[in-house]
Amino acid sequence: MSRVSGIMFFLLCLTLFSCGGGGGSSSAGLQYTTDWSHRLTSGQITGQSQRVNVLDSAGLPVISVILQNVAAPVESTTFDLANGDYTLQVQLFSAPNAGGVQTGILEVPISITNGRGTTVGSAVGDPIANIGVSPDQASIQVGKGKQFRAFGVNSSSQKTFIAPDSITWSVLGGIGTVTQDGNFTDNAIGTGSIRASYTSGPIGSAVITGTQAVTTHSKWTVLVYLNSANSLQQYSFLNMNQMERVADNPDVRFVVQWKQFPAQYSGGTFNGTRRYLVAPDQTSSIASTLIQDMGTSVDMGSTQTLHDFITWGKANFPADHYCLILWDHGSGWQGPPSSSQAIHQSISNDDQAQSEIEIWNLSQALGSEHFDILACDACDMQMLEVAYEVKDNCDYYVGSEELTPAEGYPYDLVFGPLRDNPDMTPRAFSKSFVDGMLAVPLYNTSKITQGVVDTSQLNSLASAVSTLGTELKNNSSSLTSAIQFARANAASFDVSSSRYYRDLYDLCLKLEANTSIPSVLSATAGVKSAASNAIVWAGHNSLSPASTGLAIDFSTASAFSSQAANYRLLKLGQATQWNEFLEGAP
Template sequence: MQTLVVSPAQGLPAKNAAREVVMFRKSAVALAIIAAVSTSVSAEINFDTPGKTSLQQEIANMEIPAPAAPQGKGLFSWMLGKSEAEWTIMVYVNSKNNLEQYGLLDMNEMEKIGSTDKVNVVVEMGRMSGYDSSDGNWVGTRRYLVTKDNDFSKVTSPVLQDLGKVDMGDYKSVIDFGKWAKAAYPAKKYMLVVWNHGSGWDKSVRAGVNKGISYDDETGNNITTPQLGMLLKEMGGVDVYGSDACLMQMPEVVYEIKDYATYVVGSEETEPGDGYTYNDMLAPLVAKPGMGAEEMGKVAVDAYSNHYEAQSGDYTQSLVKTAALGQFLTLMNDFASAMMAANEKTLVKTAISGSQSYAVSDNHDIAHFASLMAASTGNATVKAKADAVANYIKTALVAHNRASSGYSDSHGIAGYMPRYGFNRDYNELAWAAASQWDEFINWYQK
């Protein structure tokens, strides 16, 4: 008798993945039933009899694409289907750089909690030679389903795929990971975390810890802000996007991804090397897997902030609601136009200099800048527009904000306000195309 060959797919479109898996399961069950029936009635139907080969040939030639069955599940339980999880947390750990040791530490933090039937935690992690030799000193890129263990010195989660050398600075690699994770571990809600160095939107920043997001030292490649929007779009979007990286909570970044992430977690300032505290972030989710996207985002902000607050360290972390960005754009355009019309350049420059800044000194807290302008301007329109921006950030755009006492003037979102010069890369951003902010910068620098 001919044998049915089922070949795993090498990646399904995210929007069709769940449907394809269900169709495959139904097809496989139906074919199993046909096989059983054919055995019991072989006197009437014999697939080996010449002259009755059409159905036999169709089945023999059939290849059914489907993602590989997740490890730990029986064949028939997988074929018959299982209710989708509440959440799948996808963590893209590009530790092919001087943060490699922290990538391993974060994996061990995740393993303190692990995955459950309601929460999937999946990781793609890359390593290279020359930085950290612990945990077997393996190199390349691996995909894991994170499982709970009590060994905090090494990663014990099962390796689902060993991909060899992957350019983790290529945005297409994140797309591939996201599509795979959604197909293999479908859920009602998704969170993507990109783990690496970060520098906000500025792709020219390379020195020290301030590198472009997902910077791969082996290939020299990194993901630009426009590419961040492209990858989220191609993988079908997420409910929560988190940058476990420095300096990413800016309109220049979040506006780029507004249509593909409902909430965005990020930091105005640099992050310490170990970044998120994943066990503190995952524990509340596992305890309450039915939580919504906003609550999950707040949990991520609090887990990070509480950890560094306990260490008496400085920190910033916030949650932005992307649905509020449309009105924010309108208010920012009105504010910029009012300042240019009032022609108070000296006041503008003074307010920029006095506003909360960060490791990249051209980044300033927008609400603090607006408040300083409202307090110093003699123009009623400028004051009204400045107050509107500051109030909207605090009450609508930023759903949750945490900052240490050293950053008391940080209100959750920073903007590009260079005192000297203008980086022309700014013109590549969706924010620059939609807003008057680039015109405002060029105006006050003249």
């Protein structure tokens, strides 16, 4: 039985299993046998039905059927599978028809090669004598990974079920790390072992040999932190395809950490998080090289996860120049005003982990790492509050003041010029982010903005903004109407009742139009001059005509009150008097 309609397959399998064992095709493939004879053993892991899942190499189900606890003590069935690597995942349930609660789990890696089948047997209700680990040995290059599975073994060496979430994984020998779903990453050359400890005592292990990774040096490495475990998942495939179109120059390498969440969002091609080296391809398929499958427990809304990706990417794909792209939803500098607010604030929203990276924690994720260019493929991120937060980690910061189309950067248009000339200076190349966004016909009906900031100029700009904040605060009673006019008429972005993002340069123009106080005019002139020095490239379409490339928060005091504590966590809040002005802004 080859891969056919899921409904047809499910119905056919139910027909086979209702006969009480012995069903299935005689063709080569996977033969699964389960022994129910000890199902009534007291104190052991037992059940009345099983769901048999065959997962492909991406962790997605190829087959999912139900086995009932029937009169026959041994039940067997066979599935035809194409050549490839799979995981047999069998869930044991307390009631018929996969009902009640899940009492046990059995996961075993299997391979189908040259049409040769394989057999896996299980026993229900037998005491667990040992824990098996598969594979039982592996040779892994430094920087790469391997998925290990643990299962119970009875006194007759039959595989048996273990309780869900009952394995604790650890690594001996200091050669790597392992997640709690058995995903191992090798970090050193040498020999060690991975250990699976069962809650009731038995321990299993596998021998691991870490080998030297082969690394090559390029002119550019582009690290893309692609967190699509959210409503943007469907657009991640478009962007991967775009990268593949311009991945044919070995001096410009794209390295991607990509998370999908197919249980909640349709169209996924794998479950969990993977690392890829993008390979050249002109088709709509994803042809990139899988470097590491990291499993399903990675939290892409974690600062540590981002930091780990950066250090891993730089170590394994060294280059003269680095570009980091943060891909996801964005919301400027703001975070949730209370712990009860749903996520989709700041950046890197992981809906599976229910987490995010707040802007004031970005420097923790970046650490001491430095990039020629740091770009946010996300909404609302081209703000002084964000740029100042990462100024010590990049030479040029790139983003959009406005909401960004869900399709995001046109990566082929942005990186095409670099592919053709990898000797471009980072400053010259950064303009491609602006040009690329303005060259997409699909975006003509959306407000498009894109700006590039020279971070070496941000200290001067922050100082000028601080001076302006002090002047506005000291003269607020005389400037009430001018401030309110500027807020109402300056170029605004992602408008809401609690969010007042305004274009910084245009804001100064609007303030100048309604005041004659010399110290205020001097302060706005200082901000405009410093902003002009900092913003090296900026572009917009006709739907956002007053954008100049960098926004700032210009909230009312009442709107700012719920965010004031968070603003004080920002480097800009600590370095300037801007938040002191906002706390009393009319």
